[in-house]
Amino acid sequence: MAEQVRQRVARQFGRSLHIRTLDTGSCAVCEQEIRLLGAPHYDLHRLGFFFTPAPRHADLLMVTGPMIRAFDVAARKTYEAMPGPKLVVATGACALGGVYQADAFVHGTVDEILPVDVWIPGCPPSPLALLQGLLVAVDRLAEKVSGLTFTADGAER
Amino acid sequence: MPLWFARGLRRGIVTTRYPARPDSSAAGLPTPPAFRAGMLDHRLADLLVTVCPSRALYRDGDVLQFDVGRCTACGRCQEAAPGAVAPSGEFELAGTSRAAFVKQIPLAPEVGR
């Protein structure tokens, strides 16, 4: 079932994808890297990706920040305003549970509030890392991280 | 506007070819660490756990758990143990399963008692 959904997603989103961004408490640097996706060096349009200000028009929600609790309602409303099928990409170390621990201010990780499809680590993830993440989200690149061991003893890298 | 058009043409194309071709600008960026497992004992692992500001490291018995998702590539673990920790050079790290980001680094067995 999950595989069928993924294949459908790849067919539907593989050619053209509209991205909405959601800041749940970032330090503002992840946003700067995301803005640079439209810059000449990276040009996400050549890959069929576009930013949209309208949740109704969006296919993918790119979420930064540690999900500040005071932001929960706005986060859920943004997600629910997007028609299905839709994807959520948790972007940056804060969104993945790094930097801030869960406490009274923050959930610490985006998937406490939203269902996450793709995770992109980094502080901040560079525009290249963001492009890789978006391409993984639409199944145009295979993800690598599960095969990496992060050990260096002559073992596979 | 003709000014801008001419400028643009003269400037040429700076756009990356990624993913069709690798992009060398990635080489300058900080990346999460790779650990030389044979060089890490419990004591060193515990030190690394305390220096990590993002809670990416956790020792569970004879295994050092490394959560790549939480890593900010700040380099403090490398500074604390330069022989045992080096940059991995990996930046294509997006994944679909959160659990796949948590790596188990086997530690050197405790010697003597």
Next chain:
Amino acid sequence: MTTLQPRPGTAASLLSAIGGAAPREGDRVVTVPVPAAQLEAAVHHLAAAGARLADLFAADGDQVTLRLVWGLDSERQYLVTETPIDAPEYPPLSDIAPAAFTEECEIYEQFGVRPAGGKPLNRVALPPGAGPDFPRLGHQPQEAPEEVHAPHTVGGQAFEFPFGPVRQAGVESLYYGLVTSGEEIVDLYLFTWHKHRGLEWRLRGRRPAEAMFLAERTEGLSATAISWALAAAVESALGVQPPSGALLTRGIALELERLYNHAAAMAALCQSTGLSVGQAAAEIALERLLRLNAATFGHRYLFGVLDAGGVRRAPDQAALRDGLPGAYGELRRAADALLATNSFMDRLEATGIVTTEQARRLGLVGPVARAAGVPIDGRLDQPTAPYAAYPPALAVRDAGDVLARLRVMLDEAADSVRLIGDLLDAGPAGGTAALPAGGGSGLGWAESSRGEALAWVSLDADGRITRARLRPASVRNWRGFDDAARSQNVFTDIPIIEASFWLTVAGTAR
């Protein structure tokens, strides 16, 4: 040590007015205890003498201590007044110094003490519904703050609508309340509690080295400046002087930070006016500058460069000398083309005007203040190494509009390139001094690309932070944004004005 002769407008004259020991000559920061009963008179005295209110914050202890930080810019000193408050109210300071209003609201939320007079206070950091268990730096206030924004009428035809916090793609969340009579902006107010991460609360109990990691991320686009301010506060508290090579490195990093931020602001200005070609040209320059940062210091946004006591990294001098001319040339050519594009210039001129009087009254800092004719620059007014030996040129304009702010940023960018060259030639870079044991308190500062960033810290005998105050420039300057957006501006001007201020929500909400 000689005692200064009291002259009007100095710390000494304040001290002689309220009674106290004269400051030592050459003290960069003078701390004056002021009893609560004399606080109002002291604030009057300082405001009348032209002192600039740089910050107002409180700390908890046996009782709440109120601290006001004043910039005595023409005398190259900071004055910190310390006042224990053992009642729920203190004199209404923002009546005398309007710059203090946001901070008064913040202090009430965190510490439960408020200015006398019953003036309504705004919600600043704590979200609606924050109960008694919500983490605070002090004790809970008796009543929750209420919103101060009264309904507006313009011939009975103004209406008010909230906008945000989720906005267009790639910008931070920000919640505006917009009051309009149609097209014209009657009022504009901001809520930032949805981005409050509680940074100052998190720093308590930490050692300075750990605190630097979070301080950088207060406002990541000012990572160098804010971590410098905190490091300097710690160094002042412990009586440590970083090695000169470390200070040269800090200066290089701070000027690189200034350069890329000004390039990013220029790109945002182009985007806000719909000039895509200009935006693309500015973004090419910005990307080259970020890659230069990575080549020089190992991180595109200069994270991880500073340490308490010095620096963690030395610059790759060859990479910086090699890459800087080309990256700056890119920026300069884009800027020259923009300044020759009339359709662009027309959108900037006379837009978002901040008057000199507004800038002074609200205690604004940075290019926003300098473009409004206020000649303040922390690198000149409060020069510590390396700027004492390598001063920047002061970039000041009069018009106070968006165009003036852009011109100030461009002048500063050119000067930053010159400064980086001087600092590279000045001597070997890098180094760090060990922090001694013990505690103390101190004030630190750095001139970020947005303006003066301040930090104040107190350390206990174990060297752990008991109170860290972080005051990025964004905290000061968002007040000016409300004023700049009103009067003669229309909706489509708001993004232009916002780009020209180039602040962050993260830095204000912390």
